[in-house]
Amino acid sequence: MLTSEQLDRVVVVLVRARNPNNIGAVARAMHDFGFRHLRIVNDYAVPFHNAKSAVDASSVLEAAIEAPSVAEAIADCTLVIGTTAVGERDLNHPLHELPQAADLIRAEIAKPEGRVALLFGSEKTGLSNDELSHCNWLMTIPMYQRPDIRHPSMNLGQAAAVCLFELVRTAETTFAPASTNASAADLERLTTLLLEVLDQTEYTRRHPANCDPAQIRRLVYRMGLESTDAPIWMGILRQIRWKLGQSTEPAD
Amino acid sequence: MLTSEQLDRVVVVLVRARNPNNIGAVARAMHDFGFRHLRIVNDYAVPFHNAKSAVDASSVLEAAIEAPSVAEAIADCTLVIGTTAVGERDLNHPLHELPQAADLIRAEIAKPEGRVALLFGSEKTGLSNDELSHCNWLMTIPMYQRPDIRHPSMNLGQAAAVCLFELVRTAETTFAPASTNASAADLERLTTLLLEVLDQTEYTRRHPANCDPAQIRRLVYRMGLESTDAPIWMGILRQIRWKLGQSTEPAD
Structure with a gap:
């Protein structure tokens, strides 16, 4: 499991998210898995405002901050990772699938000075090439490939939940089963x-x-x-x- | 990775889901990761109807079927698993954390005759004791424990996405990095x-x-x-x- 200090070395950055429900869902997933630092980059203040006003807004959302640009949102980070559904974009960055990416992220936040930004782009278009240029590398959640679908993509709140769980996931079972076998x-x-x-x-x-x-x-x-x-x-x-x-x- | 046959041996059962958006989100996560069989148990037809009517309804949702009871929804399954946020409920079933549960599920769907049901309960109350009595065992997504929060719980669509990704997740990276080093x-x-x-x-x-x-x-x-x-x-x-x-x- 990650320590409280390690959890605090992860920053989630939502870039141009449009749907307040999605912003709320990302904050809720962060809360569920113990992450605290959410930063919002949006030239349009309404989605963040509406997300914060929702009845079930989490403490993560209340503490979230707005940054005027991607560069400012990630300025204190030592490793910046863009999330992508890949699609047909010509990738100019190394790309890691989520399980391997999580290993690299855990290695970075094990360092006292490490600070990792996870960038999620807008629901419709993902991260732009300019936004991607701030990233050290990209990560993708491997999805089922269908011949009939050219661009698989995930819902923003679900993608964030899957990525964040992967970071805290441990293969070892820490729970004792609730039962013991009969003698x-x-x-x-x-x-x-x-x-x-x-x-x-x-x-x-x-x-x-x-x-x-x-x-x-x-x-x-x-x-x-x-x-x-x-x-x-x-x-x-x-x-x-x-x-x-x-x-x-x-x-x- | 799971084969197409193995993916088809998993049945997701939503019991008393109230929010059409959540039903749609579960169907979307299934679609993203290649699962096809969704069954809905609801004494109240409106949420499923509204979910199917949504503009972005997936093919999984179109093919979903309604079952009159949990017993009928799982009748053809060889392993029935209830999902739970644990909380204070007195658990009468063995409980596995998700990573270990996924190993057991993969072992079952590796058998040609295996068929696994994953039950998700209502957003507010989860699965009832009667519904849980149909389960061989329970699984839970380990969440961050806070002293100030007694019952952590996840959003239904996010919980389904995390569980389903865990089933298809492979620790080995199948992608080659997009780049080679300079000579x-x-x-x-x-x-x-x-x-x-x-x-x-x-x-x-x-x-x-x-x-x-x-x-x-x-x-x-x-x-x-x-x-x-x-x-x-x-x-x-x-x-x-x-x-x-x-x-x-x-x-x-």
């Missing part, structure tokens, strides 16, 4: 109970080829039981056994 | 030209300690030049040299 002793008790029930129900007599104890044990193991479920299953089997025992008693 | 011969020519310019401009005389040829060569190497940029820099230096030579000629 072998419990599974053995269950197997015994089940064999008794099979016997009582005459299943064993009718299907002797299926009722070798080892076969039944394997059947129980394949249930993949959690420790909390084992006593429930034992309770059920005991109840069945009890009921079967009762019904074989001659009725009064 | 050592070019760098040597550049070094020579630069030394000549430094000499002509008397920089060498004023800063002799900085102008050892090896120092200048290292300076040029640190430019990290691409092969296509080397001739441009040589042209610039030749032009400077020419202009300097001209200006030292006595004027008429």
Whole structure:
């Protein structure tokens, strides 16, 4: 996981975003993954104003700042990366797919003096050639290539969410699964109970080829039981056994 | 990358989604990453209807089907996974973080008979306990934990995009960088030209300690030049040299 200091070394720059909902969505994704620095470059103040006025505006959006130009928005950054859907543009920059790009970004923000800008362009046209000229390199989210679609592109808020998650993503699972497996002793008790029930129900007599104890044990193991479920299953089997025992008693 | 057959073994199920824009955003993310099967469970038909009517509705949305219940939406699936933001809900299911969950999903859709359902609940409340009871296990997108926020949650369209990208994501870079490095011969020519310019401009005389040829060569190497940029820099230096030579000629 990234430290708080490393998260603070990432700056998201939205250039000419038109839709206030998209600005809000980018801010929300930043908030979800712990990023704080949003800068808006827009010659037209309305989208940012409207995004900040939305009821669900995040603290990231409240702290966002407007920059008069791309050059000023990235002035303090040591690595500037443009995002692109590639398309047919003649690329004058090295291009990295997102997973590899994220490795390079994490290396930069591991340095105390590192500061990385991620530029996202307008919804319709992406980043212009002039805006791209500020970038050290470009990154792209690999998308499904269809013969019928020449320019795949992603929604701005979704693209930002995918990129930012990739930065904080760790392949190692940090969560312990909520459950532990049932113990072998419990599974053995269950197997015994089940064999008794099979016997009582005459299943064993009718299907002797299926009722070798080892076969039944394997059947129980394949249930993949959690420790909390084992006593429930034992309770059920005991109840069945009890009921079967009762019904074989001659009725009064 | 997933094959076309593997992509077709994933079914996204939206349960009680309220906002047509979110339904559209999920369909768009599916389209971007090559998934095709969207099923909608909603006791209220308007959001799906409005999503399908949107101008930018994707082919995924056009092909989406309505199911009367979660049970019917997932009937043909061999692995059913609920998405959750966790929160304070008492989890009765195993829980996997997204990267590990994606490994398990890829293993299932590698089987010809595998079919995986990914359930997303309503924007406000997520999946109900009854809906979760249809799931083999749950997955969550790990988010930044803040002491001041008890229930982090993601926007539905962004959560779907992050989950679906994780499924198609490959750590290996399949793209070659767009550029090749300048040759050592070019760098040597550049070094020579630069030394000549430094000499002509008397920089060498004023800063002799900085102008050892090896120092200048290292300076040029640190430019990290691409092969296509080397001739441009040589042209610039030749032009400077020419202009300097001209200006030292006595004027008429």
